Amino acid sequence: MAIVIIDGKEVELAPGERLNGIQAAARVGVDIPHYCWHPGLSVVASCRMCLVETGTRNAETGAITMLPKLVPACQTPATDNTVFVTNSEKVEKSRAMVEEDLLIDHPIDCPICDKAGECNLQDYHFKYGQEQRRADVRPFTSRRREMGETVTLFVDRCVMCTRCVRFTREISGTSELFVINRGSHEEIDVFPGHPLANKMSGNVVDLCPVGALGDKDFLYQQRVWFMKKHAGVCAGCSTGCSIDVEENLDTVYRLKPRANPDVNGWWMCDEGRYGFHHVHSDRRLTNVERRDGESLTLLEWSQVVGEIDERFTKAGRPAALLSPHLTVEEAYLLARYIRSLDAEALIALGPVPVVGEDETFKNGFTIRAEKCPNRRGVEEVVKHFMGRVANLDDLLAAIDTGKVGALWASGGYKHEWIDAATAERLATVDVLVVQDMFASPLLERATYRLPGAAFAERAGSYVNHADRLQSFSWAIRPPAGVRVESGVYWELLQREGLVKPRRVMEEIAAEIPFFAAAAQPVGPLGVDLKAAATAPATV
Amino acid sequence: MPKFEPVLLANIGKPDSYTLKVYEAGGGYGALRKVLAEMTPVALIDFIKSSNLRGRGGAGFPTGLKWSFLPKDHPGPIYMCINADESEPGTFNNRLLMEDDPHQVIEGTILSCFATRATTAYIYLRYEYPTSLERLQSAIDECYAAGYLGKNILGSDFSLDIYLHRGAAAYICGEETGLIESLEGKRAWPRIKPPFPAVEGVFRKPTVVNNIETVSCVTQIVNRGVEWFKSIGVPSDPKNPRDPGSYGPKLYCISGHVNTPGCYEAPLGITCRELIEEYGGGVWKGRKGKAAIPGGISMGLLTEAEFDTPLDFAGPGRVGCLGLGTAAVVVMDETTSMIDFLHNSCRFFAHESCGQCTPCREGTAWSLSMMDRIKAGKGRLKDLELLLEIGDSIGIMPGTTICGLADGAAWPIKNAIRKFRGEFEEYIKRTNPTGYQVTDAVSALPILALH
Numbered sequence: 001m002a003i004v005i006i007d008g009k010e011v012e013l014a015p016g017e018r019l020n021g022i023q024a025a026a027r028v029g030v031d032i033p034h035y036c037w038h039p040g041l042s043v044v045a046s047c048r049m050c051l052v053e054t055g056t057r058n059a060e061t062g063a064i065t066m067l068p069k070l071v072p073a074c075q076t077p078a079t080d081n082t083v084f085v086t087n088s089e090k091v092e093k094s095r096a097m098v099e100e101d102l103l104i105d106h107p108i109d110c111p112i113c114d115k116a117g118e119c120n121l122q123d124y125h126f127k128y129g130q131e132q133r134r135a136d137v138r139p140f141t142s143r144r145r146e147m148g149e150t151v152t153l154f155v156d157r158c159v160m161c162t163r164c165v166r167f168t169r170e171i172s173g174t175s176e177l178f179v180i181n182r183g184s185h186e187e188i189d190v191f192p193g194h195p196l197a198n199k200m201s202g203n204v205v206d207l208c209p210v211g212a213l214g215d216k217d218f219l220y221q222q223r224v225w226f227m228k229k230h231a232g233v234c235a236g237c238s239t240g241c242s243i244d245v246e247e248n249l250d251t252v253y254r255l256k257p258r259a260n261p262d263v264n265g266w267w268m269c270d271e272g273r274y275g276f277h278h279v280h281s282d283r284r285l286t287n288v289e290r291r292d293g294e295s296l297t298l299l300e301w302s303q304v305v306g307e308i309d310e311r312f313t314k315a316g317r318p319a320a321l322l323s324p325h326l327t328v329e330e331a332y333l334l335a336r337y338i339r340s341l342d343a344e345a346l347i348a349l350g351p352v353p354v355v356g357e358d359e360t361f362k363n364g365f366t367i368r369a370e371k372c373p374n375r376r377g378v379e380e381v382v383k384h385f386m387g388r389v390a391n392l393d394d395l396l397a398a399i400d401t402g403k404v405g406a407l408w409a410s411g412g413y414k415h416e417w418i419d420a421a422t423a424e425r426l427a428t429v430d431v432l433v434v435q436d437m438f439a440s441p442l443l444e445r446a447t448y449r450l451p452g453a454a455f456a457e458r459a460g461s462y463v464n465h466a467d468r469l470q471s472f473s474w475a476i477r478p479p480a481g482v483r484v485e486s487g488v489y490w491e492l493l494q495r496e497g498l499v500k501p502r503r504v505m506e507e508i509a510a511e512i513p514f515f516a517a518a519a520q521p522v523g524p525l526g527v528d529l530k531a532a533a534t535a536p537a538t539v
Numbered sequence: 540m541p542k543f544e545p546v547l548l549a550n551i552g553k554p555d556s557y558t559l560k561v562y563e564a565g566g567g568y569g570a571l572r573k574v575l576a577e578m579t580p581v582a583l584i585d586f587i588k589s590s591n592l593r594g595r596g597g598a599g600f601p602t603g604l605k606w607s608f609l610p611k612d613h614p615g616p617i618y619m620c621i622n623a624d625e626s627e628p629g630t631f632n633n634r635l636l637m638e639d640d641p642h643q644v645i646e647g648t649i650l651s652c653f654a655t656r657a658t659t660a661y662i663y664l665r666y667e668y669p670t671s672l673e674r675l676q677s678a679i680d681e682c683y684a685a686g687y688l689g690k691n692i693l694g695s696d697f698s699l700d701i702y703l704h705r706g707a708a709a710y711i712c713g714e715e716t717g718l719i720e721s722l723e724g725k726r727a728w729p730r731i732k733p734p735f736p737a738v739e740g741v742f743r744k745p746t747v748v749n750n751i752e753t754v755s756c757v758t759q760i761v762n763r764g765v766e767w768f769k770s771i772g773v774p775s776d777p778k779n780p781r782d783p784g785s786y787g788p789k790l791y792c793i794s795g796h797v798n799t800p801g802c803y804e805a806p807l808g809i810t811c812r813e814l815i816e817e818y819g820g821g822v823w824k825g826r827k828g829k830a831a832i833p834g835g836i837s838m839g840l841l842t843e844a845e846f847d848t849p850l851d852f853a854g855p856g857r858v859g860c861l862g863l864g865t866a867a868v869v870v871m872d873e874t875t876s877m878i879d880f881l882h883n884s885c886r887f888f889a890h891e892s893c894g895q896c897t898p899c900r901e902g903t904a905w906s907l908s909m910m911d912r913i914k915a916g917k918g919r920l921k922d923l924e925l926l927l928e929i930g931d932s933i934g935i936m937p938g939t940t941i942c943g944l945a946d947g948a949a950w951p952i953k954n955a956i957r958k959f960r961g962e963f964e965e966y967i968k969r970t971n972p973t974g975y976q977v978t979d980a981v982s983a984l985p986i987l988a989l990h
Contacts, residue, residue: 045731046895048939069938075731094939097932101901134925136908136983160894179726182709183892184904 021073037074115211148196173362235455236272240464286481317405325412327460377463411436470526596750627835629867632790647754785851834864837947888948
């Protein structure tokens with residue numbers, strides 16, 4: 001068992017664990033400031049902010065021998081009996097010097113900088129910097145340079161940590177960014193005619209420890225200290241990246257990747273990152289309506305749930321189309337409701353949107369062609385009730401042969417998901433309920449039009465392409481008039497109180513072996529269901 | 540005139556000294572024949588180790604020891620890089636060897652490759668040496684034609700290819716790992732160590748980087764023997780078993796305010812004063828010396844009183860300089876302003892800092908902006924403290940940078956201000972009588988077009 005000593009505190013490392021000084025120190029709550037080091041990128045040890053004193057402890061005598069010079073903690077492996085001192089005067093002096101160096105050319109335009117509030121340069125300056133400027137006062141310069149469609153560079157704010165350059169070389173593999181000039185004239189740039197244009201470009205903004213790289217989508221939209229972070233899961237594709245949804249007063253301003261070694265590492269793609277604007281689209285449905293022939297009647301949610309329940313019971317032969325945008329809990333509750341009306345009712349998986357092909361980047365990060373977050377989860381729910389994965393074709397066949405009297409179709413798709421011809425066939429049922437975010441050919445033909453929720457408004461669990469279940473809670477409240485699906489289904493089932501996704505998941509885990517591993521509360525990194533799903537088969 | 544019989548420079552001055560014909564006439568490639576016939580690579584490494592030959596490029600690392608760091612029985616290729624990116628200000632000894640005796644260099648390269656089992660060697664040549672480029676290339680061509688290079692050299696089972704690579708004129712490419720990066724076609728940002736080049740160098744393969752003069756010494760040691768080599772120079776300190784001593788002849792470059800500047804061969808350990816008097820012809824115009832750079836600008840400064848310092852690997856360090864460096868002595872006479880000297884030095888390092896590590900990138904630029912201001916008559920006494928603080932805090936010795944460029948930038952600052960403080964203070968007070976005591980931040984001079 002390797003023991004590392006940090007500022008006198010001992011840290012025990014697991015066998016085979018390879019950490020550097022920064023990581024080992026973090027174990028005992030010691031923050032070693034750093035710019036250039038990032039756990040997802042190669043080590044360059046060039047910013048020199050993480051300089052610490054190091055030495056070794058003699059295992060037998062306990063005597064400690066220190067190295068005379070400072071070393072970068074990022075480059076120094078934490079091996080057995082390594083000693084790190086991170087709070088000596090020498091270390092603090094060196095940090096102050098690096099901070100001072102970085103601020104010589106910095107415009108110090110925090111009041112107009114998007115990064116202010118979450119900026120390492122700013123934070124470290126207050127923590128470790130000099131109180132007064134000693135370098136000569138420079139004329140203010142703040143040059144802006146376009147890197148590409150998504151990212152802009154504020155040249156003078158850069159501290160030359162080269163994280164962004166390494167990202168495009170090592171992670172996206174596209175190598176658009178590089179360093180021009182030499183010495184203190186160095187700048188980040190792109191070649192003329194070769195802008196930063198890859199589907200992971202937004203990550204360089206997250207990587208930037210200062211305000212140099214700006215996200216054009218987010219630029220000047222919101223001050224970071226006003227926003228709240230909510231751990232979520234990206235609904236853009238079946239990779240299901242762990243994300244933070246950042247919002248203020250029920251408006252989402254940006255999505256950021258949340259580190260998850262089992263899913264996305266530290267990254268997310270631009271498609272997911274910028275793919276949240278539909279949440280605040282003015283095309284969102286907000287009215288509950290009933291169609292009688294050509295006329296539309298505006299209803300209240302308080303009336304409509306009971307009314308639909310009555311109509312469904314009366315029509316008989318119910319069926320449900322479960323969208324792969326529903327959470328596992330929602331899919332289960334809707335299926336439960338439909339089955340409570342008719343034990344043989346058809347439960348079908350809705351259309352799974354597929355666009356192009358999977359795209360894999362240099363480090364293995366993949367954008368999936370399947371543009372929905374929960375095909376696997378809904379599939380397993382359908383399988384549980386039907387014994388197989390029934391889909392839209394099965395539903396259409398049943399409708400065409402008159403086996404369906406009432407249909408509940410759930411949407412939640414960002415883009416057009418159903419054509420007029422299919423909608424026409426589905427609409428031949430007596431009662432058609434459609435809950436969706438946007439108008440569609442099917443919605444036009446629905447008996448009841450219910451406005452549905454977007455991903456940031458839902459709470460529950462998604463199962464990604466690799467059968468990893470991740471639970472999340474809602475980030476924003478839906479717009480006025482919209483009710484989140486889970487609440488509607490809960491009411492239809494006439495259950496007590498408010499819906500709690502965790503309770504529902506416990507019920508599902510007890511009932512469906514595939515979800516057994518989710519019986520216990522799921523951590524922020526999710527849980528791999530595959531092992532649990534295969535275990536009963538081998539018993 | 541000098542009593543020392545030149546060895547490394549023996550061919551210099553002969554007509555057509557750079558041709559194979561002339562080199563062979565003087566016994567050239569005898570060392571190679573001898574080694575191929577009589578020695579194994581391991582024996583050659585031990586032979587060079589026993590000579591205590593130290594690298595001539597600046598750091599003075601024992602050459603044999605460096606070779607022995609290569610992994611034993613390495614299955615893949617091992618590369619030899621010859622550092623001919625001679626860009627330390629004041630230094631031109633490699634140039635002389637490459638221009639006028641390229642075959643000595645190539646023979647040394649072949650021997651070094653034989654010892655290290657390298658089958659490919661790259662000579663990384665400074666951009667500004669077009670004549671060296673021409674003569675080295677024609678010497679390499681001659682060697683291929685004569686069977687000294689290529690497959691099965693002189694009928695042995697040893698094969699070697701030498702490639703001449705011309706740099707693009709950057710000081711940092713002379714740093715061992717910066718050179719490697721540049722050779723690989725990348726930006727010459729020195730690498731973090733470990734891994735050291737002996738384990739992972741050019742193209743991620745074990746690599747040795749040696750200086751031009753070092754490999755030339757290898758040729759001469761094989762020709763004349765270890766005894767001869769050790770009879771010259773300063774023996775190792777008996778009290779320090781790890782001191783490899785300073786043996787052998789050394790090419791000293793002397794320039795600046797002397798009567799006969801040039802590159803001269805002398806035994807290691809000659810004092811700066813002897814060098815100036817015997818080889819440099821004394822300080823010019825009948826003036827007195829004021830200071831001298833002991834071995835390239837990055838080594839710091841010797842004051843006139845310190846001119847008796849022996850220029851061996853340990854000597855300059857005893858008077859507060861960084862080391863022997865490239866043994867390029869630049870002499871300044873009594874009329875020279877140390878403010879000008881330091882300004883020039885700061886300008887050089889601010890221009891040449893590769894910009895990778897924050898303390899060097901910003902420290903060198905910061906010191907230049909202060910020197911600009913001081914020179915323009917807006918200096919403050921506080922600037923001297925700041926300059927010293929920068930000088931003391933940048934470099935691999937305090938541990939704040941990856942490579943030694945910052946140490947080279949720091950030493951002139953430290954030495955100039957500490958050894959000539961009175962002159963600096965006097966200058967600042969005289970030129971800025973109203974503001975020399977200011978301690979608050981002041982406005983930077985409009986940035987001058989320096990680069």
